[in-house]
Amino acid sequence: MQMTDKIIKKGKVIQMAWRPNQYLVEGELDNTQLGKVTGWMQFAGLKKKVTFALEGNFHRDIRGAKVRLRGEGEAANEAVAEKYLEGFATLQKGKVGDMTAGLPPHDYTPQGYAYFEWYGDDNGRIVIELKTDQVELLTQPIPVCESDPIDRKEQAENMAGFLSGLASEFDIPENQAITVGDTATVEHAKKVIANDKIRGMKLLPKEIREILPPLYSQDGKGGKAIAYAKYFAPSAPWTWYVLEAEPVLDDSHREIDVRFFGLVDGHEKELGYFILSELEEVRGPMELPIERDLYWRPKTLQEIAPEMFPATEREE
Numbered sequence: 001m002q003m004t005d006k007i008i009k010k011g012k013v014i015q016m017a018w019r020p021n022q023y024l025v026e027g028e029l030d031n032t033q034l035g036k037v038t039g040w041m042q043f044a045g046l047k048k049k050v051t052f053a054l055e056g057n058f059h060r061d062i063r064g065a066k067v068r069l070r071g072e073g074e075a076a077n078e079a080v081a082e083k084y085l086e087g088f089a090t091l092q093k094g095k096v097g098d099m100t101a102g103l104p105p106h107d108y109t110p111q112g113y114a115y116f117e118w119y120g121d122d123n124g125r126i127v128i129e130l131k132t133d134q135v136e137l138l139t140q141p142i143p144v145c146e147s148d149p150i151d152r153k154e155q156a157e158n159m160a161g162f163l164s165g166l167a168s169e170f171d172i173p174e175n176q177a178i179t180v181g182d183t184a185t186v187e188h189a190k191k192v193i194a195n196d197k198i199r200g201m202k203l204l205p206k207e208i209r210e211i212l213p214p215l216y217s218q219d220g221k222g223g224k225a226i227a228y229a230k231y232f233a234p235s236a237p238w239t240w241y242v243l244e245a246e247p248v249l250d251d252s253h254r255e256i257d258v259r260f261f262g263l264v265d266g267h268e269k270e271l272g273y274f275i276l277s278e279l280e281e282v283r284g285p286m287e288l289p290i291e292r293d294l295y296w297r298p299k300t301l302q303e304i305a306p307e308m309f310p311a312t313e314r315e316e
Contacts, residue, residue: 018088018126019201021294023081024071029099029116031058032066032139037096037118039066041128044073045081048090054118056096059150061103062135064142069116070134089122097125098150098234098286101135107149108235108286115234129294203231203279203292204258212245215261223302223309227262230293231279235286239265240274241304248275269305 020043027041029052037054057063073081097117098108114130208229218225227241241263248257258276263269279290302309 018123019129019294020085020088020126021071021129023073023076023085024069024128024130025073026071027069028066028138029058029069030066031062031064031099034064037099041069042073043081043085043088044076045078045083045085046088046090050088050090050092052092052118054092054094054096056099056118057150058096058141059098059100059107060105060141060144060147061107062099062101062137062141063147065140066138067101068136068138069128069130070136071128071130087123089120092118092120092123092126094118094120097127101137102132105144131295201292201294203290204276208292209245209258212242215244215246215259218243223300223306225301226298227301227304228298230296231290232293233282233284233290234288235284237266238284240279240290241265241301243301263301263305265305269308 023044025042025044027039027050029037029039031037034057035055037052037056037058039052040049041052042049058065058067095118097119099116099118100107100114102111102113102115104111112132114132114135116128116130117126119125211228213228225243227243229242231240231242232238240260242260243262245258245260247255248259250256260274260276262271262274264272264274283289
């Protein structure tokens with residue numbers, strides 16, 4: 001699965017956002033000197049280790065610690081990995097974004113969700129998404145009570161700098177990098193393009209669309225209904241589990257949106273409808289767009305939310 005956007009402009013390949021999750025073999029990141037993150041990562045497809053010299057700190061759950069990361073890159077196709085990582089700098093200088101192992105106190109990310117993001121001088125925004133059990137503490141972090149959550153203003157400035165760089169690559173004035181269009185359609189398209197560049201993925205790629213059953217096809221299954229896709233807000237406690245989907249057509253039978261039915265876990269858990277365009281446009285408190293869980297495997301509603309279904313139903 002290609003987890004980045006590339007655009008060729010005048011013969012130059014411009015990488016919009018990197019997500020080399022599947023190519024990470026292992027690595028170590030060190031924040032024992034506060035204000036700096038150093039270390040290394042080994043990726044399939046690269047002969048040399050990637051080393052780090054970043055400014056910033058981990059989130060409070062691992063701040064001041066040294067951590068070891070373990071990926072699944074040993075199983076990756078070397079040729080595919082090498083092609084994907086073409087142009088990836090082996091010395092990553094820049095600024096730390098959000099880096100957390102998904103441990104308490106969960107300032108901005110869900111429990112169990114490890115997230116290592118940085119803004120490299122040479123490659124822009126890079127994100128490694130793991131599970132908490134893929135992160136090992138090599139040294140102890142400083143006590144949570146002795147530090148403050150990551151400054152969201154600073155992170156917003158990092159994101160603004162990243163967007164400004166994208167605008168420069170495409171010869172777009174900075175104040176028009178994310179702008180309003182003269183129609184609702186253009187406005188929506190611009191938001192989706194901007195958000196896709198940030199998240200480095202499509203929310204509904206062909207391979208996900210093809211496995212989603214039509215609306216009402218799982219009626220009556222209750223807790224045995226299957227969720228085939230999962231979307232989440234990286235900076236807010238909102239998650240959407242997709243059970244079914246159906247295109248929304250205009251009068252000329254042209255697809256203009258996609259309507260989902262599934263489980264929404266926000267202020268409370270409830271079944272309901274939601275649409276693709278809303279997920280594509282919205283951003284959370286950290287100005288991060290909705291993302292798709294790349295590690296998701298289909299699960300039943302019983303597995304996702306057992307408290308919503310009586311024991312008698314689960315036993316049937």
